[in-house]
Amino acid sequence: MSKKIVIVGGVAGGATAAARLRRIDETSKIVLFEKGEYMSFANCGLPYYIGEKIKDRQKLLVQTVEGMSKKFNLDIRNLSEVIGINRETKTVQVKDLKTGNAYEESYDDLVLSPGARPIVPPIQGLNEAKAIFTLRNIPDTDKIKSYVDNEKPKRAVVVGGGFIGLEMAENLHERGIDVTVIEMANQVMAPLDYEMASIIHTHLEEKGVNLVLSDGVESFESEGKIVVTNNGKRMETDLIILSIGVRPENELAINAGLQVGERGGIQVNDYLQTNDPNIYAIGDAIEVKDYINGKPTMIPLAWPANRQGRLVADNIYGKKAKYNGTLGTSIAKVLDYTVATTGNNEKTLKRLGIPYEVIHLHPSSHAGYYPGAAPIALKLVFDKETGKIYGAQAVGKDGVDKRIDVIATAIKGGLSVVDLADLELAYAPPYSSAKDPVNMLGYAATNIVEGVIETVQWHEIDEIVANGATLVDVRTPIELEMGFIEGAINIPIDDIRERLTELPKNEKIYVNCQVGLRGYLATRILQENGFKVKNLDGGWKTYSSVHS
Amino acid sequence: MSKKIVIVGGVAGGATAAARLRRIDETSKIVLFEKGEYMSFANCGLPYYIGEKIKDRQKLLVQTVEGMSKKFNLDIRNLSEVIGINRETKTVQVKDLKTGNAYEESYDDLVLSPGARPIVPPIQGLNEAKAIFTLRNIPDTDKIKSYVDNEKPKRAVVVGGGFIGLEMAENLHERGIDVTVIEMANQVMAPLDYEMASIIHTHLEEKGVNLVLSDGVESFESEGKIVVTNNGKRMETDLIILSIGVRPENELAINAGLQVGERGGIQVNDYLQTNDPNIYAIGDAIEVKDYINGKPTMIPLAWPANRQGRLVADNIYGKKAKYNGTLGTSIAKVLDYTVATTGNNEKTLKRLGIPYEVIHLHPSSHAGYYPGAAPIALKLVFDKETGKIYGAQAVGKDGVDKRIDVIATAIKGGLSVVDLADLELAYAPPYSSAKDPVNMLGYAATNIVEGVIETVQWHEIDEIVANGATLVDVRTPIELEMGFIEGAINIPIDDIRERLTELPKNEKIYVNCQVGLRGYLATRILQENGFKVKNLDGGWKTYSSVHS
């Protein structure tokens, strides 16, 4: 079976492919080119090293060139950039960055895992700015860390509120720096929908991280000491991090005539083959199929890169191992909170014109009577007709990763929202409740699928009430003192059966409570008594996370 | 649709059924009988209140008789024991425990959720023992707590090493008491297999909890001040907890001619109906179908009781909601460790004569370079031919619940071990690795299913080596200084390609490393070079957890 395989890129995708290739076949000749000095480093750990949560730089280097060469009998050439592909002759042109010399290397099969690089837009004053950084690799990290260590900046501006931006914001904040995040959209963390991101907006402000939303950088002035925004804000800063996204490293591919998609991702088939059957591509550089909606997308994350690295090796050795698309399961720590998502959010489905239903719950991470329980804001997006799960979002201080992983697994298992109620999850008080939050999502969504209950959303209720509809807040009067929706009347749940005559029979009534549970109970009571009712999904808690 | 429904038992199953019944129909007459004073209490929290982890007794009372009666318009009668069922007249006989009076109550449908009570075997001296307790409800809890608070016992004996026994051991230990656990089997925590339980045995001893295995109580002497074991051990104690298991409360059912199974569980069909179609039974009192092997079993846990409570209400109102059997997902905190399982273990499959394969991994709960990562001992039990997942076990200090929940979900989704590798789980350094431990189980098990690798188990290797086989330990010499398997020769993984000539070509070679990963790499190298090899599954770590 012996083959000569050349790999471009020596980190998540490339190194994984190399290791698996060797495990499949001892006799292959495997040459791995990495243009940087380091290979197999922990990209995802970089922000935490800057923040000194990870103390030992050595720990970022998962494998060294020497160690990995020896263990896997690989020909690893770092500081070696592949600068061209000749598909006719099946060779790559390589530039040795130590000597500047270029040479050719032949391949039977070629694997491209060159990743994606930070987007650097042509902002005025960018080239003159002194302390402006992007973060992708070890040298970038060393530069930022040494700047922070030596120059002790007091203020930082992070441009871009995606997960790398927020991780940097957190870690600079941990270093005692006064951080401002500027984000063009009206929310941070694009995989979340707006009302879920709002929880993080509040938390950032609480923690003293400044947030500028719906605004972008217009220019840098005074060598980057001043950041001017489109809305005319001027901010002084000692340090700028640019983290507005990444773009695929596709030049090699384009120059070799390989097909790329609309957003520049290298296009591959289900077996990770480009339009040249001897050239495979994986990782951040490729376009993938969205697991939920089947459309092409770009999802630059480590799980897909690692998974594809494993599969590509199998395919090179004839296994026909299919990559099933990317669900986009993602997670980030943002100060005291964890944010995680899987599948499609509302924004995506709306854009694609796919009808959907959503529910919001606020269950406790574990039994409320056991110390350390914290609420999780959970959102499930699904198809009302079939119960198909489109996606889920979670924001909370505990137990967030578990619930998203369970739902991601349910999606891969083809389970519907109805099945979520039937998941037999581990329960003891320190870990969950006898009905786990995911079960509860299942119950609540089933009630919608089965037409037992209708809901109204946080963004709809104000207009409805303004138009004269009756909204009944079924919480206790004390709870209302903390805030309530303008125009609501108060009938506590325990009194509702006795006060039915106060409510109009021939129009739709709206009900709300704190999180949606008592509203649901009230809805059922009223429905059974002949009223037409909708419950405010997620209750006051979801509503007020946006309206506060 | 209005019906009169009588429920026996007002905690997990009974209270849930009552709540759901009311949500379905406002007009039903629902009468709930509870023989105790309290209903809807947090059984699972009781040990932690004794241990003062839960400080406020009030928190154990999830719902009160008054609160729940009002909110759900229920006729709840506590201190009322149902003492007979007349199926002809569709009535129950009730004894009012406040007055001693008995009366009848009619039903259209009857739901039995009487639970299970602690087994109290006829041990000699038991009746004379002063400070001996079982734990099921609030009065039991009050008794134990007040004994501990007032008598300040120095030593306690916990009889039975199941999850309630160990939770009590932990909580008494937290109160500063010197605790001894006596267990008849050779291991604690029956849902675990022996080598997994061994980790807990070591931990208990480390923490100063004494463990007496493979021994039972013969008698109590001196009014329970001395415990004598079958093996002749004599222990002084100030307090005894009996926690050797529970038995279903089946007397009502048996006296009414309802069918019960071999172990006494009330038998029901998929719709939770007994052999009398107007009598349903749920919770700890019933026999259920094992979700994996389809055999009848008893699984007294809160998730099944809650789930069945929901479904039984639906069925009473004609929904035909099927209970799909119990997987037995369970979890417990044992001091610094978490123990969790789902599905069938080796012991069960062996008993049933079902062939299976197992793998042991020791992955890190999250990226090793991010603080707080801890190893998880993970075991997966599966069918080698089909890849069907039979069950999983996990023991560790972090991330255990998540992995078992993911696997329990995969089982319910009908996923195979091969699919576990394809689960797209949330990754960032504080939460997981780019290949999650569950993915890693998938990869390692796939290699077995596909015949890429053969393994040998911790309990087989000693005999094999004693019979003259070659065992190669591929760790570094320094690692071997911490211990190694008697008879192993040492060839570090990085040297193996150069030292092939030292190994015999015509006999099976065995390989081991620390956790199995390098052993797998060595196995592949040797196989590719024409050797016949088996890797020690779980490596030195699994082996030494038993042999230390």
Ligand SMILES: Cc1cc2nc3c(=O)[nH]c(=O)nc-3n(C[C@H](O)[C@H](O)[C@H](O)COP(=O)(O)OP(=O)(O)OC[C@H]3O[C@@H](n4cnc5c(N)ncnc54)[C@H](O)[C@@H]3O)c2cc1C
């Ligand atoms: C700061 C940061 C934090 C992150 N955190 C997370 C996280 O928490 N979770 C998560 O899932 N993902 C995270 N990611 C994303 C994750 O690291 C990437 O998705 C993953 O590394 C992609 O793997 P890859 O092999 O496609 O590319 P990379 O890992 O980027 O590797 C590509 C390599 O190819 C080399 N290369 C490129 N072109 C050439 C060439 N022509 N010749 C030779 N070599 C070349 C590059 O130098 C680079 O080293 C993070 C990324 C960053 C930068």
Ligand SMILES: Cc1cc2nc3c(=O)[nH]c(=O)nc-3n(C[C@H](O)[C@H](O)[C@H](O)COP(=O)(O)OP(=O)(O)OC[C@H]3O[C@@H](n4cnc5c(N)ncnc54)[C@H](O)[C@@H]3O)c2cc1C
């Ligand atoms: C200390 C302890 C810790 C536990 N920890 C966990 C855990 O961490 N995780 C987990 O999953 N499970 C745990 N459990 C088990 C869980 O509590 C049970 O599985 C669950 O409560 C069973 O529900 P049930 O409705 O069948 O019975 P129960 O909740 O026991 O309720 C039955 C009720 O019926 C009443 N009753 C019985 N007979 C009659 C009658 N004839 N007339 C009137 N009333 C009657 C009883 O008084 C009792 O209150 C624990 C149990 C205990 C005791």
Ligand SMILES: CC(C)(COP(=O)(O)OP(=O)(O)OC[C@H]1O[C@@H](n2cnc3c(N)ncnc32)[C@H](O)[C@@H]1OP(=O)(O)O)[C@@H](O)C(=O)NCCC(=O)NCCS
């Ligand atoms: C370090 C790196 C080269 C490892 O690649 P790898 O060898 O494929 O991965 P692992 O070391 O996790 O080992 C996985 C293999 O070991 C096997 N394995 C793991 N533990 C095992 C055990 N205890 N027993 C038997 N087999 C085991 C798996 O089955 C798998 O083998 P397979 O693919 O042949 O089935 C690669 O992951 C890498 O470069 N990582 C750093 C970069 C990165 O990922 N960055 C983004 C995240 S920060």
Ligand SMILES: CC(C)(COP(=O)(O)OP(=O)(O)OC[C@H]1O[C@@H](n2cnc3c(N)ncnc32)[C@H](O)[C@@H]1OP(=O)(O)O)[C@@H](O)C(=O)NCCC(=O)NCCS
């Ligand atoms: C307290 C107790 C009576 C609650 O029973 P319950 O009403 O069925 O359960 P919950 O309060 O969790 O509410 C679940 C219901 O609310 C719905 N719900 C929950 N949150 C909701 C929300 N935010 N919006 C809309 N609906 C919601 C669910 O869909 C479900 O309704 P359904 O069954 O009609 O679909 C019962 O669980 C009990 O007695 N528990 C204590 C005993 C026990 O379980 N012990 C063992 C463990 S310690």
